[in-house]
Structure formats: structure tokens, C-alpha cells
Amino acid sequence: MVRLLFGLGVAVVVFTIFSLVDCALFEKTRIRGVPRAVWIIVILLLPVIGGVLWFIIGRGRRSSGGARSMAPDDDPEFLGQLGRDAAQEERIRRLEQELADLDDDKPDSTDRRDGDKPGRTDA
Template sequence: MLRFLPAILALVLAVYSVVDCVQTPDDRVRGLPKIVWVFVILLFPFAGSAAWWFAGRPGALPLPRREGTGGQRPRRPLGPDDDPDFLKNL
């Protein structure tokens, strides 16, 4: 049973990676076109899956920037007494 473990792990990892690749929007895939990633994952289960997770999969979504903030995120109010809209309605 132990000798089948690498093959089972490769199959599970490849299936999970292919499903993740197919469900990822086309414009978010990095490096190669999505169909090429699917073939790479299927042809090389361990290396292709690792490449997808490290080089092809999209990273975190970039935060939207506001004009004139110098690239910093807008500061959210921490509580109701810091929220100008809440204080305006009192």
C-alpha cells in the first residue's frame, strides 16, 4: 500500500490543481495561458502542480488606490465616534 502513496498523492494534487486552474478567471492567470497550464499540470503532476501554485496562480487582489492619497489605503473609522457620517446623523 505504501508504494501506491506517491501515485495517489500525484493524482490528488494534479486533480486539485487542474480544478483550481480551470476555475480561475482567464485574466488573472499568470505566466502562461490557462490551457497550457492545464497541459503542464497533467503532463508533469508534481512539477506542474508546484509550478501552477507558485508561478501561475493569481496572488492576492491588489487594493484599490484613491487619487491623491499617495498610494496609501484610505483609513477606515475604528468606531462609531470616529465615523464622520455617524456623527453627522446624531
């Protein structure tokens, strides 16, 4: 029986400390109900009940405003990036084609055979 009471006491202390640390480090804008200082007092004065109340009532959820996850095809920024990428790929393709056309128009001095090198005489 003593072991059970000791184990429960340790669990209560661990839960209370966890609740206090969570409350102290929780984002201020997401705390619901009363201010943070009041939540800390409630957790300290009512060890188990205060911690349970903190997790049920005081701890607010993330706002769905800016941190909402969405599929890539629903994200306007992602879709805009696709358009920019496609335009950039098209521009690169055109520039590569222009370079290839310039290379085709210019006579190539590297097509000579070894015997045709200037300055070499076959003696």
C-alpha cells in the same frame, strides 16, 4: 513496498486533480505566465512538476489595489460615515428637544385628578 508505491500513486493523482481544479476555477485575471489552457496541459503532461509549477509560477496573488485591508481610521469612507452619523445624531437631538419644548408649553389635560373629570357628577 507495494503499499508505499500505491500510496504515492494516490497522492500524485489527488495532487494532480487538485491542481487541475484549482487552475480551471482560478480567476482569469490573476493567472500569470501563460494562458489557462497551457497551464492545464502542463499539469496533465507533467503530473507533479506541472502542479508545483502552477502553484509557484502560475497562480498570481491578489492585487492590492481595491481589496486592501486597512484600519478604520485610515478608511475615508468610514470617516465620512462617522461625520454623517454625528450630524444625524445632532439633528435627532435637536428635534427631540423641540418636541420636549412643545410639550412643556402646551397645557396638559391628563393632569386632572379622577374627581375633576368632565361630565362626572358626585351625587
